[in-house]
Amino acid sequence: MLILLALFVLSLPWWLPGRVVALRLLVFERVNGEETVAVPVDRFREVYSHPAASGRSRGAALSDLFWYWLSPGADLHQEHLEPGERYDAVAAATRGFLTVSKTEIEALAVRCARRATPAYRLRDLAMPVWAEFSYELVFGERCPAEARALITANADDVVTALKCTGLRHMDRRDRLTAYLETRLDDVRHPLPEGLTRHEQALYLQGVFFNTAVVQMAEATAHLGMVLAQHKETQARARTGDDRFLDQVINETFRLYPLFGVAHRITRGDMPDIPEGSVLCFNYPDFHRAGFPDPDRFDPARFEHGVRDLNHIPFGVAANRPCPAWRVAPIALRAACRELLGRWEFSSSARHTRSLPNRGPCLLTPAGSPPPAWRLRVMAVRDRWEDVWRSLVQLVLGAYMVWDARRQALCARHFGDR
Numbered sequence: 001m002l003i004l005l006a007l008f009v010l011s012l013p014w015w016l017p018g019r020v021v022a023l024r025l026l027v028f029e030r031v032n033g034e035e036t037v038a039v040p041v042d043r044f045r046e047v048y049s050h051p052a053a054s055g056r057s058r059g060a061a062l063s064d065l066f067w068y069w070l071s072p073g074a075d076l077h078q079e080h081l082e083p084g085e086r087y088d089a090v091a092a093a094t095r096g097f098l099t100v101s102k103t104e105i106e107a108l109a110v111r112c113a114r115r116a117t118p119a120y121r122l123r124d125l126a127m128p129v130w131a132e133f134s135y136e137l138v139f140g141e142r143c144p145a146e147a148r149a150l151i152t153a154n155a156d157d158v159v160t161a162l163k164c165t166g167l168r169h170m171d172r173r174d175r176l177t178a179y180l181e182t183r184l185d186d187v188r189h190p191l192p193e194g195l196t197r198h199e200q201a202l203y204l205q206g207v208f209f210n211t212a213v214v215q216m217a218e219a220t221a222h223l224g225m226v227l228a229q230h231k232e233t234q235a236r237a238r239t240g241d242d243r244f245l246d247q248v249i250n251e252t253f254r255l256y257p258l259f260g261v262a263h264r265i266t267r268g269d270m271p272d273i274p275e276g277s278v279l280c281f282n283y284p285d286f287h288r289a290g291f292p293d294p295d296r297f298d299p300a301r302f303e304h305g306v307r308d309l310n311h312i313p314f315g316v317a318a319n320r321p322c323p324a325w326r327v328a329p330i331a332l333r334a335a336c337r338e339l340l341g342r343w344e345f346s347s348s349a350r351h352t353r354s355l356p357n358r359g360p361c362l363l364t365p366a367g368s369p370p371p372a373w374r375l376r377v378m379a380v381r382d383r384w385e386d387v388w389r390s391l392v393q394l395v396l397g398a399y400m401v402w403d404a405r406r407q408a409l410c411a412r413h414f415g416d417r
Contacts, residue, residue, distance in 0.1 A: 065404045246302070
């Protein structure tokens with residue numbers, strides 16, 4: 001009996017995390033409701049680009065969950081604003097902040113990456129880098145330590161809640177809001193008109209210090225994990241071939257898209273889809289379709305560009321794409337090259353799209369890989385951490401779904417108007 005129990009316990013890392021992920025998906029599917037339409041891959045671009053697929057938050061139970069994770073200020077977040085004058089003002093301000101030359105973007109990314117300090121998990125290494133990057137985009141000056149700490153704590157809390165590996169800590173987020181309110185007169189570009197000062201601070205927090213920092217840190221972690229686990233690719237990426245590094249970045253975004261499932265609400269009838277439907281777009285499925293051996297990492301898929309490929313990591317131009325679609329790849333490439341010049345990346349941890357383990361990676365001087373035993377220890381450690389982490393995600397994810405539905409931040413916002 002003891003032997004059977006021991007074998008059961010030892011087997012947990014190989015089957016329990018997958019089962020828990022399946023249970024979590026069932027929990028989240030219950031949020032969608034009967035009005036949800038899962039858009040098939042063969043209609044992905046058509047439906048995503050349709051003018052009727054213009055709703056962002058109003059009328060979807062899923063919006064309560066995303067507003068809960070992104071609060072405070074989800075009602076001012078550019079991605080979740082409904083079309084109209086307020087969205088137009090916010091979008092114009094964001095474009096102003098992001099109107100920076102390629103040379104300036106690269107120089108800023110290199111400066112911030114040069115100040116990076118080693119960390120066992122790549123997301124933890126990258127987050128302060130992009131906190132400083134976003135701060136300088138907004139304020140036009142080097143980020144002080146106090147601001148970097150506030151931005152990093154805020155972004156880390158947002159993404160930890162999104163991954164369901166920890167609960168929200170609104171005090172961390174509110175401290176950043178209060179700080180930004182004191183700095184509104186120092187921004188390098190006009191803020192959106194028609195907003196109160198508090199709302200302007202929430203706009204900055206949501207666009208530049210939540211989404212930008214979180215997504216760039218996640219992208220850096222995914223790219224670092226890919227390079228760590230494909231040594232020939234890492235060696236070639238060090239040669240200075242920007243075209244090849246762009247292919248690596250595109251293939252990384254294909255395999256590990258930063259968006260999992262995006263949702264939109266129809267504001268008019270579409271072919272076979274009635275008005276008021278909640279459309280769910282599965283990015284991982286779309287990015288796998290049409291590629292031979294889709295689970296294999298192969299940058300050569302992008303030797304001839306991305307045209308005609310199922311690859312839209314920043315959304316579609318016809319339906320409010322990510323405003324950083326130009327800035328992000330340039331900055332990521334420049335920062336990656338700077339980090340590769342300093343360190344050898346090595347990892348034996350599991351690499352999944354959601355990256356709940358934050359990207360464990362050993363950093364050693366460039367050209368000097370770590371001893372093999374350290375990678376074996378990392379693999380075992382990550383497997384057992386995954387058991388506990390999966391159970392935490394199941395419990396906390398279920399609680400936050402319940403709490404988000406109870407608070408109904410989005411539903412209340414539109415119900416009070």
